[in-house]
Each structure stands twice: as C-alpha cells, then as structure tokens.
Amino acid sequence: MKFKLASSLYTALFLFFFAGALWTSKDWPWAARALPWFLAIPGLALSSWQLGSDFLWLFKKAHKEDEGTIMDISVSSDAFTPVGLQRTRKIFCWIGAFIISIWLLGLLIVSPLFVLFFLLFEAREKWWVAMLYGTAVVAFMVGFLDQVLHVPWLPGVLFTALGF
Amino acid sequence: MAEAASVLYSFFTTTTLLWLFIGVGVGLIIGLLPGLGTIPVYGILIPFTLHLNVLETIALMLGIKGVTDTSGPITSVLFGIPGQSGAQATVLDGYPMSQKGEADRALGAAYMASLLGGCIGAVVLALSIPFLRAIMMIFGLPEFFALSVVGIVLVSIVSSGSMVKGLMAGCAGALLGLVGQNPQTATIRWDFGQLFLLDGLPRVAIFVGMFGIPELIDLFVKGTSVSDVPFFPSFKKIYEGARDCFRNWGLLFFGTIMGLFLGAIPGLGGGRISWICYGLARAFAKGAAETFGKGDVRGVIVPEAANNSEEPGMVIPTMAFGIPGSPTMAMFLVALSLHGIQPGRTLFLEHFDVVLTIVYVLFVANIIGAATCLLFTKQLSKLTSVKADVLVPMLLVLIVLAAYQSDVGDLVVLFSSGFMGWLMTRFRWPRAPLVLALVMAPMMEQYYVLTALRYETLEWLARPIVIVFLVLAILIILSGIKQLREWIEKVCGRLVPR
Numbered sequence: 012m013k014f015k016l017a018s019s020l021y022t023a024l025f026l027f028f029f030a031g032a033l034w035t036s037k038d039w040p041w042a043a044r045a046l047p048w049f050l051a052i053p054g055l056a057l058s059s060w061q062l063g064s065d066f067l068w069l070f071k072k073a074h075k076e077d078e079g080t081i082m083d084i085s086v087s088s089d090a091f092t093p094v095g096l097q098r099t100r101k102i103f104c105w106i107g108a109f110i111i112s113i114w115l116l117g118l119l120i121v122s123p124l125f126v127l128f129f130l131l132f133e134a135r136e137k138w139w140v141a142m143l144y145g146t147a148v149v150a151f152m153v154g155f156l157d158q159v160l161h162v163p164w165l166p167g168v169l170f171t172a173l174g175f
Numbered sequence: 176m177a178e179a180a181s182v183l184y185s186f187f188t189t190t191t192l193l194w195l196f197i198g199v200g201v202g203l204i205i206g207l208l209p210g211l212g213t214i215p216v217y218g219i220l221i222p223f224t225l226h227l228n229v230l231e232t233i234a235l236m237l238g239i240k241g242v243t244d245t246s247g248p249i250t251s252v253l254f255g256i257p258g259q260s261g262a263q264a265t266v267l268d269g270y271p272m273s274q275k276g277e278a279d280r281a282l283g284a285a286y287m288a289s290l291l292g293g294c295i296g297a298v299v300l301a302l303s304i305p306f307l308r309a310i311m312m313i314f315g316l317p318e319f320f321a322l323s324v325v326g327i328v329l330v331s332i333v334s335s336g337s338m339v340k341g342l343m344a345g346c347a348g349a350l351l352g353l354v355g356q357n358p359q360t361a362t363i364r365w366d367f368g369q370l371f372l373l374d375g376l377p378r379v380a381i382f383v384g385m386f387g388i389p390e391l392i393d394l395f396v397k398g399t400s401v402s403d404v405p406f407f408p409s410f411k412k413i414y415e416g417a418r419d420c421f422r423n424w425g426l427l428f429f430g431t432i433m434g435l436f437l438g439a440i441p442g443l444g445g446g447r448i449s450w451i452c453y454g455l456a457r458a459f460a461k462g463a464a465e466t467f468g469k470g471d472v473r474g475v476i477v478p479e480a481a482n483n484s485e486e487p488g489m490v491i492p493t494m495a496f497g498i499p500g501s502p503t504m505a506m507f508l509v510a511l512s513l514h515g516i517q518p519g520r521t522l523f524l525e526h527f528d529v530v531l532t533i534v535y536v537l538f539v540a541n542i543i544g545a546a547t548c549l550l551f552t553k554q555l556s557k558l559t560s561v562k563a564d565v566l567v568p569m570l571l572v573l574i575v576l577a578a579y580q581s582d583v584g585d586l587v588v589l590f591s592s593g594f595m596g597w598l599m600t601r602f603r604w605p606r607a608p609l610v611l612a613l614v615m616a617p618m619m620e621q622y623y624v625l626t627a628l629r630y631e632t633l634e635w636l637a638r639p640i641v642i643v644f645l646v647l648a649i650l651i652i653l654s655g656i657k658q659l660r661e662w663i664e665k666v667c668g669r670l671v672p673r
Contacts, residue, residue, distance in 0.1 A: 018602045021602050029350075035365065043359070043362035046616070058343055060339060095396050102395040106388075106571070113575070113586065125568060126568045129568035130564075134562075134564035152576070162579075
C-alpha cells in the first residue's frame with residue numbers, strides 16, 4: 012500500500028511539473044511558449060490519466076496497466092527487504108553527508124576524505140587499503156584535474172566565510 | 176594511387192607513429208573517465224602542437240578523438256555509468272549483460288563494433304571524398320528539422336512496456352531540454368535567476384545522474400558486486416562477443432553507415448547519433464522489441480559501431496567545407512590552421528596528403544585502440560566482481576567529478592537527476608525516453624525556427640530528403656502504435672471482459 016501510494020505521489024509530481032510548466036510559460040511570446048505548450052499539454056493529460064490509473068490500482072485493487080517489462084535496467088528486488096531498506100537509508104545518508112561536506116569544505120578536500128571514511132567505516136577495510144584508495148583519489152584530482160586540466164574547484168562555504 | 180602510397184610511407188615514420196600512440200593512449204584514458212571530453216584536452220594540446228609538424232599534429236589529435244568512443248563503453252558496461260556521450264545508449268544493454276556475468280562478452284562486442292565501425296568509416300570517408308560536396312549540399316535546414324523529428328518520435332519506441340509513463344517521461348525530458356534561451360525570441364525559459372541555466376541544463380550531469388546514481392544505490396543495496404553470478408572472465412567470451420558482431424553484420428553495417436552519415440551533419444553529436452541508431456534498431460530489428468534493454472548484445476553493437484564511425488563522418492564537413500561537425504572538430508581545425516592548412520577546395524587540391532593522413536590515422540588509431548582495450552578487458556571485467564562497498568565510494572567520486580563543470584549548479588542537477596532517476600527505477604518508469612527527448616527537443620526547436628524563418632510557405636515539406644525522414648518518422652510512430660494498440664487492447668480487455 013505504501014509503495015502504491017508513493018508511486019501515485021511520484022506520478023502527481025509529474026502532473027505538477029507539467030502544470031507548472033504551463034503556468035510559468037503563459038506570459039512568454041507565442042514563439043517561445045509554443046513547444047513548451049505542445050509538450051506540457053499532452054504531458055498533463057497523460058499524467059492525469061496515469062494518476063487516475065494509479066488511484067484505481069490503489070483503492071480498487073485493479074490490475075496495474077503496465078505490468079510489462081519496461082525498456083530499462085532492472086533494479087534489484089533486494090531493495091524491498093528490511094535489510095535492503097536499511098542499506099538504502101544508509102547510502103542516502105552517505106550521499107547526503109557527501110553533498111553537505113562538498114558545500115561546506117569544497118570538492119577537492121572532501122572527495123578523498125569521503126573515500127577514506129567510507130572504506131574505513133562502511134566497508135570496514137584495513138586502514139592502509141583505505142589510505143591507498145584515498146591517496147589515489149588525491150593523486151588523480153591534484154595531479155591530473157588540478158595541475159594538468161586546471162579545473163576550477165568549488166570553494167567551501169566554510170572557508171569562504173572564514174576568509175580563506 | 177602513387178600519392179596514397181607515398182603518404183602511407185611518410186605516415187609510418189617513427190615520430191608520427193609515436194604521436195599516434197600517445198594520442199591513442201590519451202584518448203583511451205579520456206574515454207574511460209565519465210564526463211571528461213576531448214575539448215579541455217585539445218585546449219591544452221593546441222599550443223603544444225606548434226612544435227610538431229602537420230602529420231604529427233593530425234596523428235596526435237585524431238588519435239585522441241578516434242578512440243575516445245572505443246573505451247567509452249567500459250564504464251557503461253561495467254557500472255552503468257556512461258563513459259562518453261556516445262556510450263549512453265550502450266548502458267541499456269551493456270550493463271544488464273554485466274549483471275548476468277557477461278561483461279567480457281559485452282566488452283568484446285563493443286570493441287569489435289567500435290573497431291569495425293571506425294575502420295569502415297575511415298574507408299568510406301576515403302571513398303566518398305570525390306562526392307563530398309554533393310552529399311553535403313543535399314542537407315539544408317528542413318532536412319535537419321525532419322531528422323530531429325525522427326529522433327524525437329523514437330521516444331515512442333523506447334517507451335515500450337510502459338507507454339504512458341514513457342511518453343510522460345519523454346514530454347518531461349523535452350521540457351527540461353528547453354531550459355535556457357529560446358532561439359527565436361531570446362526569451363529566457365525557466366532559468367530561476369541562475370546564470371548556469373542560461374545555456375540550458377548541464378546534460379552530462381543529467382545523464383550521469385540519471386543512469387549512474389540509481390545503479391550505484393542499487394549496487395550498494397545489493398551489497399554484493401555488479402555481476403549477479405560468479406564471474407570468471409575469459410578470452411573465449413571476449414572472442415564470443417567479437418564474433419557476435421560478425422553474426423549481426425547487418426546491424427553492424429547499419430550502425431556504421433548511419434553513424435558516418437549522421438556524423439557528417441554538423442551539430443548532431445553529443446550522444447544523439449547512438450540514440451537514434453539504437454532506437455531505429457530497436458524499432459526494426461527482428462525480435463529486438465522483446466530483447467533490447469535486457470542484455471541483448473545487438474543493443475551494444477549498434478550504438479558502438481555508430482559512435483565510432485561518427486568520427487570519420489565529422490571529418491567530412493570539417494575538411495570539405497570548413498564547417499566543424501562538433502566543437503572538438505572546430506578545435507582540430509584551429510590546430511590545422513596554425514600549420515597553414517585551410518579546409519575546403521584548396522585542401523583537396525594542394526594538401527591531399529593531409530586528407531589521406533587523416534584517413535590513415537583514423538584507421539590505424541581504431542585498430543590500436545581496440546587492440547589495447549582487448550588486452551585489458553579480462554582485467555577490467557574483474558571489476559564487476561569487486562564488492563560493492565569498495566566500488567561505491569570510488570564511483571560516487573567519479574560521478575561527481577564527471578558532472579562537475581565548474582559550477583555548484585552542476586552538482587545540484589547531478590544529485591536531483593540522480594534522485595529522480597532512482598525514483599523512476601523504483602516506480603518502473605523508463606529513463607531512456609526522458610534522456611532521448613532531452614537531447615532531441617532543443618535541436619528540433621532550433622531547426623524548426625530556422626526553417627520557418629527561411630521558408631515563408633510549407634514548400635520545404637516537398638523536399639525529397641524531408642519526405643524520406645518524415646516517412647521514416649511515420650513508420651516509427653506506426654511501430655510504436657503497434658505497442659500502443661496492444662496496450663489499449665489490454666486496458667479495454669480489462670474494462671470490458673470478453
């Protein structure tokens with residue numbers, strides 16, 4: 012039931028997306044809004060249909076319309092097991108921490124540290140293995156991306172605030 | 176003939192071959208790293224090429240460009256992360272093959288398709304030199320528009336299995352592709368006051384996020400390795416993959432010719448060509464409707480042949496008319512102009528040796544590139560057996576570096592599209608229609624606007640190539656409608672019990 016509700020909510024998100032696209036483009040010149048409208052109107056109609064179908068599936072236990080195999084990489088069914096859900100939460104926490112750290116400290120510092128900490132605390136690898144991988148990331152980022160390609164790195168908010 | 180032999184003799188000098196090897200090495204590394212294109216590397220190399228002669232410059236620069244798509248499928252096949260834009264479509268069948276423990280076969284097929292695509296492309300380039308102008312002149316604005324229509328209707332093909340969701344994803348992708356400046360009125364669409372959105376959403380971040388992050392999360396959740404079965408890479412299976420190319424020679428040839436032809440059309444790069452070829456093969460190849468997207472080796476062969484033959488194709492407008500087929504080709508043109516080589520008629524009359532060298536370089540680079548990749552395939556395939564906990568942090572950093580183009584907005588787009596892609600996989604939404612529409616919609620709009628401005632009436636609809644493309648588009652729609660009809664029958668069958 013939870014999954015079905017979440018699936019319907021996701022469809023609703025698309026409905027809002029198309030409605031938003033239509034609404035925000037209403038004041039543009041015709042030439043600029045023609046294609047967005049040409050896409051958003053059928054998109055709105057399709058998402059309404061899909062949402063209706065989802066709700067039917069939700070409450071009346073009707074057969075789902077698209078049980079066929081979609082043309083995409085199939086995901087593992089482990090995700091719906093308790094362990095799978097726990098690991099899903101865990102990886103989202105790691106990704107979230109990675110994003111926040113990039114924002115605070117910058118990409119150049121955080122990337123090797125992320126690899127190091129992940130391998131130490133999540134993968135439970137030996138410290139020297141984690142150090143080896145971390146060093147490889149530093150070597151690649153500094154040696155190749157920074158020194159050869161001169162990639163401009165994101166400054167961390169923390170460093171900017173402290174005046175570095 | 177004597178000139179061809181003489182140029183071949185001068186091509187096989189130690190220094191030219193040395194620079195070719197260096198170029199191929201650099202190109203293979205670029206192809207391996209998702210998001211890193213040839214443009215920044217060309218930017219660094221152009222001043223350096225002043226110290227080389229023309230032949231060495233061509234060997235170095237086209238050596239790089241000729242093979243980036245050969246190693247591009249490695250990350251697509253092994254981890255589901257597109258290495259290069261041309262390898263996006265390869266993910267759909269290459270990664271499922273890895274999950275089934277067939278990474279070595281998939282890579283063998285990808286390299287052989289790349290090799291044959293690149294070499295056949297180079298030969299056809301050589302043979303087509305006398306007809307280049309005639310070939311190029313048949314393509315005008317209406318033809319570009321009609322071709323983009325073909326591209327966008329392929330959404331109906333890649334939506335199979337979930338037509339409504341696929342079409343919705345296609346509409347959403349096309350709308351996302353329209354972010355930025357409108358080509359006719361200069362109206363800024365959905366930029367939300369962000370400077371980085373003026374040029375549209377960063378596509379690399381979307382592709383890598385949409386395909387890479389969900390696979391990464393899935394890999395972590397499984398907690399095992401990419402390969403679901405115990406995996407022992409062998410040269411026998413690599414050879415099997417290579418043989419698959421010959422078994423499916425028709426599709427290989429189709430991908431090669433389409434890649435070459437579409438590559439010759441300026442502005443069609445960026446993964447569009449391999450998507451179009453993949454979609455067309457999915458629409459018309461026997462049994463493809465049932466097997467594509469589930470680890471069918473043909474789904475690897477077609478896009479890989481197309482993206483490698485695209486390079487010789489891109490050389491055609493660049494050298495014949497001075498119209499670069501891509502930003503990389505524009506930089507290549509700059510490098511040649513620094514050596515006093517100008518494209519066009521004079522190039523063919525006064526510097527025919529340069530033209531022949533280009534053909535030789537593309538031919539030899541593809542052979543060296545594919546051979547090098549084949550040598551390392553067994554080792555690379557073992558990566559699919561590495562446990563997820565070790566792979567995940569490395570891949571996540573690689574994904575972030577691939578998407579990052581100097582703006583924090585790139586990372587916002589990366590993680591948003593990654594989350595969206597993850598939800599799509601959870602709720603069984605196909606991602607390919609979204610990505611395909613995203614790349615095709617801006618092109619369709621741009622060429623429609625230009626066509627409408629150039630022609631006051633609809634006379635352009637009567638142009639032969641336009642008619643061919645529009646008929647092809649209708650055939651694709653009909654093929655899609657077959658699935659639509661089946662879906663309607665299924666729904667109606669449920670509503671009205673028989």
